[in-house]
Amino acid sequence: MNISLGKRKTVNFFLAIITIVVFVFILFPPLMLFMTSIKRNVDALRYPPVWIFRPIGSNYLEIFNLIPFGNYLINSLIVATISTFLALFIGSMAAYGLTRFQFRRSKDLSFWILSIRMTPPVASIIPIFIIMRTLKLLDSPIALVIAYFTFNIPFAVWLLRSFFLEIPREIEESAMVDGCSSYSTFFRISLPLIAPGLAATGIFTFIFSWNEFLFALILTGTRAQTVPVALTGFIRETGIMWSHMAAAGVLAMVPMILFTALAQKNLVKGLTMGAIK
Amino acid sequence: MTFKNLEKIAPFVFIGPAVIILFLIVIFPMVYSIGISLSEWNLMRGGNWKFVGLRNYYYTFFQDPDFYTSLKVTLIYVATAVGLELLLGLGVALLLNRPLKKIGIMRTILVIPTTMTPVVVGIIWRLLYNPELGVLNYFLELFGFQKLNWLGDPNLALPSVIMADIWEWTPFMALILLAGLQSLPKEPFEASIVDGASYLQLFRYITFPLLLPTLIVALLLRVMDAFKTFDLIFVLTKGGPGLSTELLSFYTYKYGFKFFHMGRASALSYILFLILFVITQFFLKYYRSGEE
Numbered sequence: 001m002n003i004s005l006g007k008r009k010t011v012n013f014f015l016a017i018i019t020i021v022v023f024v025f026i027l028f029p030p031l032m033l034f035m036t037s038i039k040r041n042v043d044a045l046r047y048p049p050v051w052i053f054r055p056i057g058s059n060y061l062e063i064f065n066l067i068p069f070g071n072y073l074i075n076s077l078i079v080a081t082i083s084t085f086l087a088l089f090i091g092s093m094a095a096y097g098l099t100r101f102q103f104r105r106s107k108d109l110s111f112w113i114l115s116i117r118m119t120p121p122v123a124s125i126i127p128i129f130i131i132m133r134t135l136k137l138l139d140s141p142i143a144l145v146i147a148y149f150t151f152n153i154p155f156a157v158w159l160l161r162s163f164f165l166e167i168p169r170e171i172e173e174s175a176m177v178d179g180c181s182s183y184s185t186f187f188r189i190s191l192p193l194i195a196p197g198l199a200a201t202g203i204f205t206f207i208f209s210w211n212e213f214l215f216a217l218i219l220t221g222t223r224a225q226t227v228p229v230a231l232t233g234f235i236r237e238t239g240i241m242w243s244h245m246a247a248a249g250v251l252a253m254v255p256m257i258l259f260t261a262l263a264q265k266n267l268v269k270g271l272t273m274g275a276i277k
Numbered sequence: 278m279t280f281k282n283l284e285k286i287a288p289f290v291f292i293g294p295a296v297i298i299l300f301l302i303v304i305f306p307m308v309y310s311i312g313i314s315l316s317e318w319n320l321m322r323g324g325n326w327k328f329v330g331l332r333n334y335y336y337t338f339f340q341d342p343d344f345y346t347s348l349k350v351t352l353i354y355v356a357t358a359v360g361l362e363l364l365l366g367l368g369v370a371l372l373l374n375r376p377l378k379k380i381g382i383m384r385t386i387l388v389i390p391t392t393m394t395p396v397v398v399g400i401i402w403r404l405l406y407n408p409e410l411g412v413l414n415y416f417l418e419l420f421g422f423q424k425l426n427w428l429g430d431p432n433l434a435l436p437s438v439i440m441a442d443i444w445e446w447t448p449f450m451a452l453i454l455l456a457g458l459q460s461l462p463k464e465p466f467e468a469s470i471v472d473g474a475s476y477l478q479l480f481r482y483i484t485f486p487l488l489l490p491t492l493i494v495a496l497l498l499r500v501m502d503a504f505k506t507f508d509l510i511f512v513l514t515k516g517g518p519g520l521s522t523e524l525l526s527f528y529t530y531k532y533g534f535k536f537f538h539m540g541r542a543s544a545l546s547y548i549l550f551l552i553l554f555v556i557t558q559f560f561l562k563y564y565r566s567g568e569e
Contacts, residue, residue: 015372022369026386026448029401030393032412036404047410048418090295097291111561113295116303118557120505122526123546126533127306127313150302153295182287211394213508218534228396232512242404249397260392261385268456271391275494275564276453 030253037246044243059247066241069248072230079141079226080209083148087205088198090149091156096186098157099164100172110161117154117273121214124151129218139221147215152205155273159204162274163197164190200266203259210256227252307550314543321537333544344545346520347528350435354524355503358442363496365443366450371480373451374458384455387448395445399512402441403428406513428514431521438513438522442506450495457491458484490567497560504553525549 036044038055063069098110128147129138137143167190175185191198213228220229231252234245260267268276314333316326337344373383390398405413406427414424427437465483474482507526510516516523516531523531529549533542 015375019372022372023383023386026390026444029405029444030389032405033397033401045410048415049410049412090298093291094295097288101288101291103288107565109292109296111565113299114564115557115561116299118501118553118560119303119307120526120546120549120553122505122507122529123310123550124303124306125530126539126543126546127310128302129533130313130539131306131309146302150298153299157295181284182291183283186291207392211392211396213394213396213511214530217511228394228508231394231396231400235512240403245400246404249394249400253393253397256392256394257385257389260388264381264384267384267388268453271449272453272494272498275498275567276456276491 033246033249036243037250039243041241041243044246059243060251063244063248063251066244067230067233069230069251072225072227073251075141075220075224076210076226076228079144079148080206083145083152083209084202084205086145086149087152087156088160088202091153091201092160092191092194092198093186094153095157095160095164096190099161100182110157113154113157114273117151117158121151125214125218128215132219138219139224141224143219144216144224144226147219148205148209148212152208155208156201156205158273159201159270160194160197162269163194163201167193197266200263200270203263204270207256207259210252310543310546313539314547316540318539319537320539329540333540334548336541337544337548343520343523343528347523347525350520350523351504351525354435354439354442354506354522355500358439358446359496359499359503361439361443362447362450362499363492365447366495367454367492369447369451370454370458371484373455384452387452389448390445391449391452393445395508396512398441398445399509402437402444402509403513406437429518431518434514434518434521438509441509441513442503445509446499446502450499453495454488454491457488457495461487490563493563494560497556497563501553501556501560504549504556525552 037059038057039050039053039059040056043050043053094113098106098113132138132143137146171193172185172189175189176182180188210226211228212226216226216229217232220226227248231245231248234241234248263270313326315328315330317329317332318326369387373380377383405411408414408424408426408429411427413427417424425433428434461484465487466479469479469483505526506524507530510522510524510527514522516527525545526549529542529545532538532545536542
């Protein structure tokens with residue numbers, strides 16, 4: 001290459017500046033949220049915004065008294081955990097079946113399952129709302145568990161399918177030769193082999209369930225409310241309780257960020273349902 | 278049952294539960310929803326369904342000017358947001374596709390907006406856009422500009438929501454495209470560099486064509502998601518002012534759960550469903566051709 005060293009250095013310098021600008025742009029909004037969450041309400045409402053103030057942590061405690069935020073956190077936790085485990089169980093069986101048993105139209109069935117993932121939530125919520133209402137399940141965590149677990153199945157099947165496809169056939173075949181049934185091969189050999197894939201899939205389905213808003217908004221009332229719906233409750237006729245809402249928002253998002261850091265290796269695979277490795 | 282019989286039905290035992298659940302909780306309600314869309318049924322007024330044939334669809338297509346406004350807003354939203362996200366995401370991906378020391382941390386930061394609760398994204402941007410105390414107006418004033426009513430001005434509300442969407446999803450694009458760039462084969466690049474190709478030529482004739490499959494997957498995934506945007510609208514504007522940010526998903530929600538007009542809401546939701554169905558078919562066809 002005949003670009004001089006000096007020119008290359010300038011180029012790299014500019015690229016570094018642009019990179020910094022990009023990351024500032026990404027990080028600035030959540031940082032503003034965090035700043036607001038540690039301001040006293042009077043400071044949060046001050047204009048021009050104050051940059052130097054005495055940080056407080058009391059907003060984080062007060063949200064538990066102002067609204068039953070603890071209950072909402074527990075609701076979110078229960079719904080996301082149960083629906084994740086159910087989706088992993090049913091999803092891994094289906095994914096295994098679809099990759100191991102070759103039958104007519106097995107490929108079509110896989111793609112049919114994938115296409116369900118694309119259904120707009122606002123289209124399925126109307127009949128589901130009516131059905132849950134008839135079954136008297138409105139404002140019960142059961143309704144949300146059913147909805148989240150079902151809508152996570154296509155995702156789980158597709159992501160896990162890509163992990164099962166990576167297991168060398170010979171390992172399973174030798175287990176079969178040793179007299180293992182399909183069932184024991186699945187539980188004893190294949191499932192343990194894709195443990196990292198299961199973990200990554202579980203992290204994603206947990207995040208989807210934790211973040212979901214439309215179903216939670218419509219299927220729950222006061223008792224079974226989850227965190228995202230509770231967050232919108234800080235927007236009131238009388239005004240927005242900025243610093244408290246910010247504190248609750250930080251509590252909602254931090255666990256998800258930590259979780260994704262755990263799934264780092266399979267991030268892109270998860271975000272594209274295995275379409276891109 | 279004997280061991281052999283159990284083995285015979287294994288495919289059903291493995292795949293059956295998932296298929297049955299999807300049928301019960303997705304397919305059956307969607308079919309039920311066709312029935313609702315062909316009826317006059319208001320939850321508030323109570324009473325029974327009244328079969329009205331295609332009247333709800335007729336109303337939507339021929340008597341409801343708001344539907345076309347909402348459709349237009351949705352198309353502008355999807356095209357602008359996803360288009361810009363693709364361009365910016367590609368830029369960021371190319372920027373980071375160099376030997377960088379801190380790439381692990383950078384990836385972690387990139388994923389923050391994507392996995393953050395969308396309602397929180399809405400709250401953050403509402404905070405930034407706040408006309409009285411928002412930091413964006415503070416910066417505008419600092420540099421001698423007029424304050425803006427970001428979400429309250431009918432001409433500005435849609436671009437403002439789009440900007441929040443761009444913040445939320447550009448990193449997602451960048452992550453996927455970066456993964457795509459890093460999995461490209463090395464040889465064509467080395468050969469062209471030896472032949473003296475410029476950076477732009479490299480991009481135009483090698484990088485871009487090789488990256489195209491990844492680009493299409495990312496684009497289709499984003500388009501499908503953008504059509505479903507609901508949370509951002511709910512927190513930022515509730516479709517207003519007027520109908521300036523009334524995306525189809527929000528419009529459908531309003532018919533169903535504000536006006537409780539289930540028949541019309543179901544008809545609307547089927548229109549949205551069909552739009553997405555067509556895009557999904559493209560995606561699946563593309564995905565499948567890559568797999569086989």
